[in-house]
Amino acid sequence: MKTLYLECNMGASGDMLxxxxxxxxxxxxxFLDFMNGLYPxxxxxxxxxxxxxxxxxxxxxxxxxxxxxxxxxxxxxxxxGHDExxGHDExxGHDExxGHDExxDHAHSHSHTSLQxxxxxxxxxxxxxxxxxxxxxxxxxxxxAEASVHGSDMEHIHFHEVGEKDAVCDVLGVCxxxxxxxxxxxxxxxxxxxxxxxxxxxxxxPVPAPATEMLLREIPSYAGTVEGELCTPTGAAxxxxxSEEYGSRPMMTKKQCGYGMGTKEFxxxxxxxAFLGDGIQxxxxxxxxxxxxxxxxxxxxxxxAAERLRENGALDVFTVPVxxxxxxxxxxxxxxCNIEDADRMAEDMLRYTSTLGVRRKDxxxxxxxxxxxxxxxxxxxxxxxxxxxxxxxxxxxxxxxLAAYAKAHGMTIEDIRALIQDESRRNK
Numbered sequence: 310m311k312t313l314y315l316e317c318n319m320g321a322s323g324d325m326l327x328x329x330x331x332x333x334x335x336x337x338x339x340f341l342d343f344m345n346g347l348y349p350x351x352x353x354x355x356x357x358x359x360x361x362x363x364x365x366x367x368x369x370x371x372x373x374x375x376x377x378x379x380x381x382x383x384x385x386x387x388x389x390g391h392d393e394x395x396g397h398d399e400x401x402g403h404d405e406x407x408g409h410d411e412x413x414d415h416a417h418s419h420s421h422t423s424l425q426x427x428x429x430x431x432x433x434x435x436x437x438x439x440x441x442x443x444x445x446x447x448x449x450x451x452x453x454a455e456a457s458v459h460g461s462d463m464e465h466i467h468f469h470e471v472g473e474k475d476a477v478c479d480v481l482g483v484c485x486x487x488x489x490x491x492x493x494x495x496x497x498x499x500x501x502x503x504x505x506x507x508x509x510x511x512x513x514x515p516v517p518a519p520a521t522e523m524l525l526r527e528i529p530s531y532a533g534t535v536e537g538e539l540c541t542p543t544g545a546a547x548x549x550x551x552s553e554e555y556g557s558r559p560m561m562t563k564k565q566c567g568y569g570m571g572t573k574e575f576x577x578x579x580x581x582x583a584f585l586g587d588g589i590q591x592x593x594x595x596x597x598x599x600x601x602x603x604x605x606x607x608x609x610x611x612x613x614a615a616e617r618l619r620e621n622g623a624l625d626v627f628t629v630p631v632x633x634x635x636x637x638x639x640x641x642x643x644x645x646c647n648i649e650d651a652d653r654m655a656e657d658m659l660r661y662t663s664t665l666g667v668r669r670k671d672x673x674x675x676x677x678x679x680x681x682x683x684x685x686x687x688x689x690x691x692x693x694x695x696x697x698x699x700x701x702x703x704x705x706x707x708x709x710x711l712a713a714y715a716k717a718h719g720m721t722i723e724d725i726r727a728l729i730q731d732e733s734r735r736n737k
Contacts, residue, residue, distance in 0.1 A: 326479075333583055450549070499529035503536065560588065565584070617661050
C-alpha cells in the first residue's frame with residue numbers, strides 16, 4: 310500500500326507542504342510548467358535551502374517579481390495602514406491569505422475577490438477534475454472558518470487579490486502533487502501550532518489564530534516550544550482535507566523523504582517532512598478497554614447490556630466470572646472499542662449496567678489487514694474473510710453465511726463444508 314506520511318513537528322503551511330511533496334515528485338518540470346501557467350504575473354521557482362545542516366526545498370511564489378509579504382509591505386500605506394490578510398506567518402516567512410468580511414473595508418473592495426470568484430478561477434484552469442474539486446473544497450473550508458470567526462456568511466468573505474493568488478498557487482500545487490503521487494493512504498503527525506501572539510489586520514491575536522484554531526478542531530495539535538505562528542489556515546485546511554488518520558509514523562518501507570523548508574532559522578530545523586513508501590501489511594493501532602464489576606444483575610440483564618453495547622459500536626464485548634468481596638460471585642463486563650468512542654461507550658456502560666464506575670485502559674494491538682472474497686456455490690455465494698500481515702495469511706468462511714446457506718438448503722454446517730471442499734477440488 311503506497312503510503313504518504315506528513316510530519317508536522319514545525320507546523321504546517323501551504324508552501325512548506327508543497328515544497329516537501331515537490332521533492333517526492335518525479336514530474337518536477339511538469340509541475341513547474343503547470344504552476345507558471347496559472348497566472349500571467351506569477352512566477353514559481355524551486356530553491357534549495359539549508360536549515361540546521363539539512364538541505365531541502367522552498368518553492369518561491371513571486372507576484373510581479375515579489376513575494377506576497379514584500380508586496381504587502383510596499384502597499385502597506387495604500388491599504389489604510391494595515392495588512393489585508395489576517396494571519397502573518399512570521400516564523401515560516403510566508404504570508405497566507407486570510408479572508409475577511411467585506412464590510413470592513415469598502416474603500417478598497419476593488420482589490421478583493423469572493424469565494425465564488427476563486428472557485429470560478431480554479432474551474433478555468435486546465436487541470437484534472439479531481440484536483441479542481443479538492444482545491445475548491447479546501448477553499449470552502451477556509452472561507453467557512455473565516456466566516457465563523459467574523460460572525461459572517463461565506464458569501465461575504467473576500468480575499469485580497471495578491472494573497473488569493475499566492476494561496477491558490479499553494480492549494481492547487483499541493484492538490485496537483487498529491488494527485489501525481491497518487492498515494493493509497495495519507496496520514497499525518499499531530500500538528501505543532503507554536504504559541505504566543507501574532508500581529509494581524511485586526512490587531513494582536515493569540516496563536517493559533519482564530520481561523521486556524523477552527524480548522525484544527527478535528528486535527529490533533531499541540532503548542533510545542535517555539536514562540537510564534539507555525540500553522541497557518543491554509544496548512545491546517547490542507548492537512549485536514551487529505552489526512553485520513555493521525556499519529557506516529559506507521560510501519561512502512563520508506564522510499565523517499567521530502568523536506569519542505571521554511572524561511573526562518575530556529576534551534577530546530579524549520580521544515581515539514583513528507584515520507585513516501587510502502588505500508589507494511591499488518592498494522593498496530595490503539596483501542597480502549599473498558600471494564601466494570603457487576604454482582605447485582607441477572608443473566609438476562611447482562612445479556613441485554615452486552616447486546617446494546619455491541620449495537621452501539623463496541624468492537625467486542627465479553628464477560629468473565631469472578632469471585633468478589635464477601636465471597637459473592639460476580640461478572641466482569643469488558644468492552645473493546647476505538648479510542649475515539651471510549652467516552653461514549655463508557656456512558657453506555659453506566660446506562661445499561663448497574664455499575665457506578667468504569668475502568669479504562671488504552672492498549673496497543675497488532676492487527677492483520679482484512680478483506681472479503683465471495684465464494685461461489687450452487688444457488689448462492691458465501692463470503693470468505695481473508696487476513697494477512699507480518700508474513701501471515703489466514704482465511705475462513707463467515708459462519709453467518711454458512712448458517713444461512715444451510716438453512717436455505719436443508720443442510721448441516723458439516724454438509725456445507727464438505728460441499729465447499731468438493732467445489733474447490735472440482736475447480737482446481
